[in-house]
Amino acid sequence: MAKGGPFKARTDLDVRSAGPSTRPSASRARRRDNGALFRRDLRPLVVLMVPAAIVLLVIDLAPAVIGVLSSFRLLTFSTLSHWFSAPWVGLHNFSQAFTGGGGLPVSGLNAIWHTLEYSVLTTIIALVVGVVAALTVCRRTSRATPVIRALYLVPTALPLFTASYLWYSILTPHTGLLDTFRRTIGLGGGANRLLVGDHSFATLVGVDSWLAWGFIYLFALAALQGIPRERYEAAEIDGASRWQKFRFITYPGIRKLLAVGAVLSTFAHYNDFTLPYVLFGTAPPTGVSVLSTTSYEAAYSLYNFGLADAVAVMGVIAIIVPIVMYIWYVFSGRRA
Template sequence: MNSPFGTQKQAGGRRTMSSGASNAILLLPALSLCMIFIFVPAMLAISGSLYSYGLTSPTRDFVGLGNYIKLVQDSIFWVSLKNNLIIVFGSIVLQIGIGCVLAAILDRGITFGSTFFRTIIFMPVIVSAVAVAVVWLIILDPNIGMLNKIVQSVGLTPPSLGWLGDPKISIWIVLGVAAWQQTGFMMVLILAGLQGVPQERYEAAALDGARGLRAFWYITLPSIRNILIVAVLITTIGGFKVFDFVFVLTKGGPANATQVLGTYTYLQAFTLGNLGYANAIAVVLLLIAVLIGWLQLKVSRQA
């Protein structure tokens, strides 16, 4: 009688059963899809990380924590983790920072042409990351790329190894391309929040002597606190999910300088065939994901 889908009814009878059954009908399709294709693979990744095996190998050798011991000694793993963090924090600063400024200008700074600017700046969000990366590959090309021309025209020398060929620069280029695509998303998200701030609040603030930047700091930012939290969470989750940009722009190179956890997992699994080891990298990514998911839950409860 105490079915997991029941709605906590004291007395039994027809109601409890039918309510539980209809809950199940409505909930189970989504829940089972998530279970089968997200949580079961996650569990398998954890158990698989304790073995050593290849894509086609018929047997799996149990190695215990061997893969993890290898992992902490693997400098490419640490570079990957560092790159994920660079993308997370860099994106928060660039995408949310610039997005916030652009949104504030669209909300209260200008009136003429605001729809026009909003439309243009949002456009790259629609384009697939792969297409974005391919266009930028050509723009960043060391021979005829547009960026070289621009840099040369202001009298500077572009990096001799190419923008994506120089291990010191390449991860920052990946970050920049991501910002080129995603800032419009953050701008529109924050703009939606700004437009929800009632005009009276600004009028009251004006009467209290807060205008312009001070009104933005004391009135606008606190009013869109929830939206900013959502924006930070989305950016953080996106920063750890990043795969497409890196895969197409650099394949993790040069010399693994732009490897992120996602691409490094892929490299170990499908290029090098070390499935067990790939799973161990994946488990680190999973732990981070669960941590962020938990944070998200805490925040959404609060909001």
């Protein structure tokens, strides 16, 4: 990749790296001059950034801080309106969240485990399906290709609530598409048990993968189109196998953009409330008691808002560490 040009310019523009002791050539000096101008000139833009910064502070940082602080307080329906005077209870909420006390359907650890398992599995399935799907349409082979590309986008384009309801009605015992179809082809008239008990976890993963792969597909398709054709030509001349072409050309070419898609996708599943709520209702089977529904249960069924926040904080801590490490690995590691 053509990294040399812009990259070199960037370091030169950085005043700190081009120190006074350097004996600059004419062009270097001009560049450094630009760099100085550049920095001074950024000021009006920084001023323009103030509204964005304020909005970020007020609507993102403040609620996050309030959420964390709430997790140390006893917040019930009656104390909620006097948030500042709500009594401190130290780590009480956390110990309840940890052990699953206080009426929680599952312990926080269980919820975190279910959620991690579910979001990682879903993202992996979505990655595989998304990349394969992109490979089937990245070259226009017929007049049908644009139509297929458009169709591929439908599951992801469906609003989350609509898609969740669609699958709920497909899986509804007796009258849904699944059971009706089974009856029609003579596979017995029994009701499916996909929405209850042990099968519910597989159902959740399956349905969410159906909703999610299109997002990855979009990233994969874009990344594939950015890979220069000459590399495949060279590989072909060198007699590379299909696997080698994928391993040494395709994969390095789509890796970075896929990483972005995978991180965004993992976050989206990790916090998804709509799908588990629509599929399993307010009292889901324990296998699908994910963080968001457990926290929702604590807040809006038990009216123990401090406990709800403690569950959520535990969830954030559990995901933030691996994801931050991953982002640093993919982005800053490669840039150096």
